[in-house]
Amino acid sequence: MQMQIHVKGLVRASRLRVVAANKLNVTLARFSHAVQEVTMRMHDINGPDRGGADKLCRVVLRLKDNSILVVEDLGANMMEVIDRVTDRLHHTVSKQLSRLVKIDRSGIRQGNLVAAMS
Structure with a gap:
């Protein structure tokens, strides 16, 4: 997994990069x-x-199936914003991956039923 972190116009940028x-x-x-x-x-x-x-904190995540997820948040304290964004990112990625698994599994089940009926 490749990771890039960019900070613009914020004090203690190196600390923010490490925390992020x-x-x-x-x-x-x-x-x-x-x-x-x-x-x-x-x-x-x-x-x-x-x-x-x-x-403003914005995260753009590209999954290996080339789908893209974007999560962003705005606030007065960047540490709190990072916490909220990472929490939402975890939930969003989990939800997206569970959708992909359901789609794949339903396709497999349908294929097995058709083969069994033939």
Whole structure:
């Protein structure tokens, strides 16, 4: 699994990269067999001088079947935003992969029924 983390306009960027990399590794460890690449971008929309809920974190994840999942969140504290994004990412990837398994299994069952009826 390839991982890229980009930080723009935030103080302590190197610390944010380390925290984000650890969170992504923990979040996606269970799904590493299905993940091709993940990119996280963290950005202070209004710049470091202005406060408010302007810290954006966006994760783009490409699965090995070439489907793409995007999760993003906005808040005042980037650490909290990273936590929320990784939680939502875990749920979204889990849901997507369970859909793929159901589709594959239903196709196999139908094929077995047709073969048994012939």
